[in-house]
Amino acid sequence: xxxxxLNIVPEILNALSKENYTTPTPIQEQAIPxxxxxxxxxxxxxxxxxxxxxxxxxxxxxxSEQPNKPHTGRRIRSLILTPTRELALQIYDNxxxxxxxxxxxxxxxxxxxxxxxxxxxxxQGADIVIATPGRLNDLVNxxxxxxxxxxxxxxxxxxxxxxxxxxxxxKKIIAKMPKKRQTLFFSATMPPEIASMVKSLLVNPVKxxxxxxxxxxERIKQxxxxxxxxxxxxxxxxxxxxxxxxxxxxxxxxKHSADRVVKELRHADISAEAIxxxxxxxxxxxxxxxxxxxxxxxxxxTDIAARGIDIDELSHVINFNLPNIPETYVHRIxxxxxxxxxxxxxxxxxxxxxxYLKVIEKLIGKTIPEIEDQPYRMQxxxxxxxxxxxxxxxxxxxxxxxxxxxxxxxxxxxxxxRKTSR
Numbered sequence: 047x048x049x050x051x052l053n054i055v056p057e058i059l060n061a062l063s064k065e066n067y068t069t070p071t072p073i074q075e076q077a078i079p080x081x082x083x084x085x086x087x088x089x090x091x092x093x094x095x096x097x098x099x100x101x102x103x104x105x106x107x108x109x110s111e112q113p114n115k116p117h118t119g120r121r122i123r124s125l126i127l128t129p130t131r132e133l134a135l136q137i138y139d140n141x142x143x144x145x146x147x148x149x150x151x152x153x154x155x156x157x158x159x160x161x162x163x164x165x166x167x168x169x170q171g172a173d174i175v176i177a178t179p180g181r182l183n184d185l186v187n188x189x190x191x192x193x194x195x196x197x198x199x200x201x202x203x204x205x206x207x208x209x210x211x212x213x214x215x216x217k218k219i220i221a222k223m224p225k226k227r228q229t230l231f232f233s234a235t236m237p238p239e240i241a242s243m244v245k246s247l248l249v250n251p252v253k254x255x256x257x258x259x260x261x262x263x264e265r266i267k268q269x270x271x272x273x274x275x276x277x278x279x280x281x282x283x284x285x286x287x288x289x290x291x292x293x294x295x296x297x298x299x300x301k302h303s304a305d306r307v308v309k310e311l312r313h314a315d316i317s318a319e320a321i322x323x324x325x326x327x328x329x330x331x332x333x334x335x336x337x338x339x340x341x342x343x344x345x346x347x348t349d350i351a352a353r354g355i356d357i358d359e360l361s362h363v364i365n366f367n368l369p370n371i372p373e374t375y376v377h378r379i380x381x382x383x384x385x386x387x388x389x390x391x392x393x394x395x396x397x398x399x400x401x402y403l404k405v406i407e408k409l410i411g412k413t414i415p416e417i418e419d420q421p422y423r424m425q426x427x428x429x430x431x432x433x434x435x436x437x438x439x440x441x442x443x444x445x446x447x448x449x450x451x452x453x454x455x456x457x458x459x460x461x462x463x464r465k466t467s468r
Contacts, residue, residue, distance in 0.1 A: 052078045055107055057147040062103070065143050071096035073256040078104050081230060086251040088244055089232040095256050101126075101200050101230045102141050108198065109173050110148040120151060120171025121195040125223070127179055127216060129206040131156040131327055132334065137176045137202070150174065155191075157181040158327035165190055179207065179215035186222060193222045201247075204233040204240050213239065220247070235373050263410050266379050266389045270403065270414045275396040277422035278366060279307065283314045284421075285364070285392065286344065292361045293337070296346045297378050299367040304346045307366060311344055318344035349374055365393035368402040372409040397424070 049062055049070055070078070073095045080087055081104035091097045105124050114120050128134050138154040145152070153167040155177035161184070168175075168191055175182075175191075185191045199220070201207070207216060229247050233240050244251075273281055286294065298304045301322040311318040319333040319342045336342040349369065360382045369375050375393075382389030393414065395403050407413055 047075055053082060054078070054103065055110070057110070058103060058107055058144055061144050061146050064146075067099070071100075071256075073097050073254055074100045074103070076252075076254045076256075077101065077230075080252040080254075081105070081228075082107065084108075084228055086228060086248040087230045087254065088248055088251040089230070089254045089256070090236065091232065091234065091254070091256040097202075097232055097256075098137055098140050099144070100254075101202075101232070102137065103144055105174065105198055105200070106141065106145045106148060106150060110145070110150055113149070114173075120173060122172055122175050122191070122193060123195060124174045124198040124200070125193060125196050125219075126174065126176040126200040126202060127182070127207070127219065128176065128202040129178065129210050129212060131158055131178060132321075132330065133203065134176045134178055135331070141174060141176070145174075152176065155182050155185060156327070157184075158330075161185065161190075179212040179219060183215050183218055186219065193219070194224060196223045196227060198228045198230065199223060200230045200232070201243075202232050204231060204243065205235045205237060208237065208239055213243075234377060263376060263379060263391075266382060266391050268379065268391045268393070268414050270393045270395055270416050271420060271422075272416060272424045273394050273396060273420075273422050274424045275398075277424075278394045278396070279310050281394065281420065281422050282307070282364065282366065283311065283316070286311070286314075286316050290361075292343070293340070293359070294344045294362040294364050295337075295360055295378075295381060296344060296364045296366050297369070298346060298348060299369075301348055303367070304348055307346045308344075311346075316344060317342050318346060320346045322348045349378070361390065363389070363391045365391070368393055368395055368399040368406070370402050372402075372406045375406045376410065 047070060049059055049067065052070060052075070054062070073089060073091050077087055077089060077097075077100035081101060087101070089097055089100065091100075109123055112123075126134075126137060128137060134154050134156050138152060141152045150173045151171060152174035153164065153172040153176070155164050155168075155175055157178055157180050161181065164181075164185070168185075182191070186193065201216065207213060229249075229251075231244055231248060231251070236244075271281060282296070285291065296307060296318075298307055301320075301324050304320040304322050308318045308320045319336060321330050321333045325333070333342065333345065337345040346366075363379050363382045365375070365378060369378065379389070379391035382391060393403075403414070
């Protein structure tokens with residue numbers, strides 16, 4: 047199938063061609079006709095499936111076919127809510143590209159930067175607004191933004207908005223919009239609270255479920271290093287001596303850990319930058335731009351900050367820390383191996399992360415191969431190291447059991463000891 051077969055107007059087809067879009071992805075094939083028909087949509091899709099174009103292209107077409115009425119000004123007719131600044135800016139860039147041959151205007155409303163420029167853009171008028179919930183709520187409360195004319199609402203990465211505590215903000219925003227509207231809902235996972243929102247917001251939706259978890263990871267070469275926590279940085283430095291790792295996105299569990307990993311990589315003369323919530327918006331955008339252009343070889347990120355990182359030619363994803371949610375592992379490694387290219391995912395697993403590894407392997411339906419020929423290999427209980435050698439000296443030691451002191455009889459609980467002076 048081609049985009050020509052999806053009843054897309056010539057202006058948007060020309061824009062897609064200019065951006066080198068040729069064949070629609072499965073989610074685009076299924077979602078675009080449904081959205082153009084005015085249906086509500088429930089999309090379950092992993093990162094990298096092309097869902098932004100799946101909702102943005104038909105929104106641009108629907109709004110461009112209904113120009114603003116004379117003397118009414120330019121009103122917000124579509125609102126796209128997304129969890130992070132990076133993802134909001136990525137969607138903004140995509141919509142700018144898709145709508146370049148139309149008269150539509152869009153604005154990005156995000157936190158972490160001054161709101162003055164955003165206020166000016168809103169006063170000039172915007173047909174489409176892409177926003178993070180916190181900043182949008184601020185502007186709604188300040189009466190700087192009017193949502194009563196919204197025709198199409200998009201909730202993108204709803205499960206991540208739940209994880210980040212934005213659901214109450216989202217509900218407040220929805221209460222400001224017309225009840226009669228078209229709603230497009232995207233979530234990679236469907237926890238109970240998200241499932242409840244789906245039932246309350248969507249009317250007879252078209253359901254699109256793209257790429258089962260097992261299929262999305264088949265094309266990615268995966269491996270695991272069993273390694274003690276204190277040796278992870280040494281192993282990472284060693285891995286990155288391999289020049290065939292052209293670009294690596296490294297995931298850590300915390301912001302502090304991300305900064306520490308970057309510091310150690312720079313000491314080893316490996317170009318690296320961190321991206322996380324404590325960084326300013328300008329610093330985050332600069333780090334992402336440097337990584338995409340190849341100026342920086344390694345980008346170290348937390349899961350929340352990594353939302354919105356969209357790089358087609360990412361060669362490696364490295365899990366410095368395994369995630370405790372198995373779906374997050376799939377989302378992480380799904381950032382490599384895109385656009386038909388091969389990809390590699392490498393994970394480090396310390397003793398405390400063994401339960402995480404077990405549920406990840408259960409989810410993807412396969413055992414991740416272990417790299418045994420490595421200098422820091424950790425011995426797992428009941429699984430002796432093969433070949434002995436230097437690795438045996440860094441094997442994990444079983445924890446020593448502590449003796450539990452005997453309890454005092456109740457008669458002595460409140461008895462004070464007396465010291466005799468001499």
